[in-house]
Amino acid sequence: MLAIVMPVALAMISLALLLNLWGLLRGPDMADRALALDTLYIDSIALLVLLGIHFDSQLYFESALVLALLGFLATAAFCRYLVRGRVIE
Numbered sequence: 001m002l003a004i005v006m007p008v009a010l011a012m013i014s015l016a017l018l019l020n021l022w023g024l025l026r027g028p029d030m031a032d033r034a035l036a037l038d039t040l041y042i043d044s045i046a047l048l049v050l051l052g053i054h055f056d057s058q059l060y061f062e063s064a065l066v067l068a069l070l071g072f073l074a075t076a077a078f079c080r081y082l083v084r085g086r087v088i089e
Contacts, residue, residue, distance in 0.1 A: 006054050013047045034078050041071030 020043055023036035045064045052060030077087050 002053075006050065009050055010047070010054070013043055013050060016043045017047065030082055034075065034082060037078065038071065038075045041067065041075070045071070 017040065020036050020040040024033055024040060027033035027036055045068050048060045048064035048067065052058070052064070081087050
């Protein structure tokens with residue numbers, strides 16, 4: 001069953017990544033682009049977790065954790081920049 005579901009899930013997450021990249025490039029304003037960037041991070045984490053399950057490797061899970069931490073920090077910094085105009089006060 002996993003052999004059938006895994007390629008379908010990988011294809012769906014890859015399609016979501018492409019659509020989020022499109023939204024990042026074509027967003028009407030900066031808030032929509034920040035949301036697309038955050039969703040791009042989440043989809044990348046999901047793709048890494050699926051690859052970790054598929055290849056049975058712990059390295060993918062660790063890299064997904066690092067990407068989650070960096071994604072949170074980048075999103076928080078970007079939103080702070082949008083609100084106040086600078087990141088560090």
